[in-house]
Amino acid sequence: MKAKIKNILAVFSVNLPAIIFTVWIAAYYWLLKGERYKAFMQPKLRPMLMLALLLLLIFVMALISQLSRNKKEPDITGAWLRAAILFVPALFLWTVYGQSLGAHALSKKTFDADEIISLPQTPPEQLSIQDSSVKSASLLDLLKNSDEFEGAHVATEGMVFRSNTIPENTFKIFRFVIICCAADALPLWILVNSEESQNLENETWVKVEGKFKIKKINGRQIPNIDAEAVDPIPTPAPEKQYLFFY
Amino acid sequence: MLIGTLIGGFIEVFVPQEKITRWLPEGRFMTVFTAAGLGIFFPVCECAVVPVVRRLLNKGVPLSAAVAFLLGGPIVNPVVAASTAVAYFFDWSIVVNRLAFGYFIAVAAGLLMHAFFTKTQAIRSDTLENQRFFVHADSAESGVNTSLRKKIGLAVNHGANDFFDIGRFLVIGAFLAASIQLLAPRYLFSPIASTPVSSISIMMVMAIVLNLCSEADAFVAASLQWTLVPISAQLAFMILGPMLDIKLLLMYGRIFRNRAIIVLSGITFLLVFLSMILRDFMIK
Numbered sequence: 271m272k273a274k275i276k277n278i279l280a281v282f283s284v285n286l287p288a289i290i291f292t293v294w295i296a297a298y299y300w301l302l303k304g305e306r307y308k309a310f311m312q313p314k315l316r317p318m319l320m321l322a323l324l325l326l327l328i329f330v331m332a333l334i335s336q337l338s339r340n341k342k343e344p345d346i347t348g349a350w351l352r353a354a355i356l357f358v359p360a361l362f363l364w365t366v367y368g369q370s371l372g373a374h375a376l377s378k379k380t381f382d383a384d385e386i387i388s389l390p391q392t393p394p395e396q397l398s399i400q401d402s403s404v405k406s407a408s409l410l411d412l413l414k415n416s417d418e419f420e421g422a423h424v425a426t427e428g429m430v431f432r433s434n435t436i437p438e439n440t441f442k443i444f445r446f447v448i449i450c451c452a453a454d455a456l457p458l459w460i461l462v463n464s465e466e467s468q469n470l471e472n473e474t475w476v477k478v479e480g481k482f483k484i485k486k487i488n489g490r491q492i493p494n495i496d497a498e499a500v501d502p503i504p505t506p507a508p509e510k511q512y513l514f515f516y
Numbered sequence: 517m518l519i520g521t522l523i524g525g526f527i528e529v530f531v532p533q534e535k536i537t538r539w540l541p542e543g544r545f546m547t548v549f550t551a552a553g554l555g556i557f558f559p560v561c562e563c564a565v566v567p568v569v570r571r572l573l574n575k576g577v578p579l580s581a582a583v584a585f586l587l588g589g590p591i592v593n594p595v596v597a598a599s600t601a602v603a604y605f606f607d608w609s610i611v612v613n614r615l616a617f618g619y620f621i622a623v624a625a626g627l628l629m630h631a632f633f634t635k636t637q638a639i640r641s642d643t644l645e646n647q648r649f650f651v652h653a654d655s656a657e658s659g660v661n662t663s664l665r666k667k668i669g670l671a672v673n674h675g676a677n678d679f680f681d682i683g684r685f686l687v688i689g690a691f692l693a694a695s696i697q698l699l700a701p702r703y704l705f706s707p708i709a710s711t712p713v714s715s716i717s718i719m720m721v722m723a724i725v726l727n728l729c730s731e732a733d734a735f736v737a738a739s740l741q742w743t744l745v746p747i748s749a750q751l752a753f754m755i756l757g758p759m760l761d762i763k764l765l766l767m768y769g770r771i772f773r774n775r776a777i778i779v780l781s782g783i784t785f786l787l788v789f790l791s792m793i794l795r796d797f798m799i800k
Contacts, residue, residue: 286680287676287677287679287680290680291676291680321518321519322518325518325519325522326518328522328672329518329672329675329676329679330676331672332669332672332673332675332676333673333676335669336669336670336673351684352680352681352683352684353680355683355684355687355688356680356683356684356687358687358691359687359690374698375698377701378697378698378699378700378701379697449732449735450729450731450732451729451732453690453693453694453697453727453728453729453732454728454729454732454733454735454736456735456736456739515735
């Protein structure tokens with residue numbers, strides 16, 4: 271009886287790769303549907319995601335076509351262990367969706383407290399400036415083109431970050447910019463000087479309007495906004511929380 | 517990695533051992549010098565190169581050439597050159613430094629591994645045999661008389677089983693890297709990063725623990741351009757990362773024996789460290 275169960279288990283375990291890859295196909299489909307992948311990775315990598323889905327489909331078809339009752343898995347425990355580990359990323363996607371990097375990641379991913387991420391310039395015509403009086407731009411555009419925006423009245427959106435080292439009437443407005451995926455996300459921030467924002471908690475999404483300036487603080491060029499208005503806004507959908515480098 | 521395992525499967529079924537031997541240039545040095553630069557024609561990231569190298573070793577590629585391709589492929593390739601150029605505002609000297617040092621370190625590591633180990637001493641016995649029982653059962657089918665359709669099916673099957681076998685190390689490595697990224701603050705690394713020796717060492721440790729892809733790591737390194745971290749330390753980060761990090765160490769475990777992994781890691785770390793110290797010294 272024991273030998274018979276072991277035999278059935280060995281035959282079934284041979285199919286574990288096909289089962290796990292099917293789970294992965296479902297996960298890739300779920301990511302592609304509704305552009306959920308934007309909550310994890312650079313949108314320009316969408317073709318790679320589709321290619322991965324296609325390859326997994328081919329893998330599953332090949333595995334199914336080679337199935338035979340005579341094939342038995344010699345290492346049943348190993349196969350189940352491999353399957354369990356490969357199941358984790360699919361499970362992770364469903365559970366972590368909607369939890370973007372926030373204040374904790376900002377404090378851990380910064381090389382030094384006054385770090386400024388320097389980025390190549392974008393041509394002015396590609397900037398999303400809506401009108402001449404208030405220049406609405408993302409944190410990425412503001413920092414990439416700080417010379418362009420120097421002294422301008424700007425509006426931008428991001429999360430609030432306060433710490434003990436920042437004065438009470440000041441906070442950092444921050445977001446993460448992704449190059450390939452969330453693993454390489456870099457924090458972007460601007461110091462906001464505002465009297466009205468002292469009750470805002472960390473990670474509250476706000477829209478800040480005010481004058482953009484690069485100020486010299488402790489010998490370093492720090493981007494600042496002297497805010498005229500700081501308004502809380504609804505938390506964007508997970509796919510819209512990150513900025514993308516390209 | 518999916519692409520890498522698929523390519524590995526096709527190599528297994530479609531490329532006979534004799535052909536690989538015939539394609540390789542004559543002489544060990546030429547083979548190693550060629551292998552370290554193969555990434556120019558076959559741009560692969562560090563995750564994809566592991567299953568390909570595993571299959572190549574199985575097909576008779578010498579240890580020195582396999583190590584040179586394993587370490588050089590993910591750096592000496594056009595995709596990495598382009599991403600480095602963009603990250604460093606098209607400062608071509610950084611791109612040339614990264615690719616050139618990456619290439620020569622891969623060559624040196626390949627030759628040193630050959631000097632320390634024979635192939636059977638360095639490579640796991642199940643890598644040199646065929647990895648899974650499917651292959652044993654079906655190896656007869658990959659003969660010349662098998663139909664093309666059947667051969668393609670077999671190649672894909674090899675790829676799928678390789679991915680099932682090695683993929684777990686990518687998952688474990690990614691989990692460890694994510695934990696370290698969010699538990700260990702990066703600013704801990706920066707205050708002592710002002711001298712070449714300390715900054716190069718620290719950036720190399722960061723390269724190992726952050727596990728970034730070779731196509732994205734230049735952007736993280738470039739974010740340090742205007743800090744005290746010297747260019748040699750930034751280069752050390754970009755050269756070591758695609759050769760040695762936590763996920764790769766786990767994946768190397770499917771190719772090499774433990775002693776070979778320790779020696780390969782030591783050699784790679786030392787070569788990157790010494791070459792970057794030398795670069796820093798020469799520039800000053």
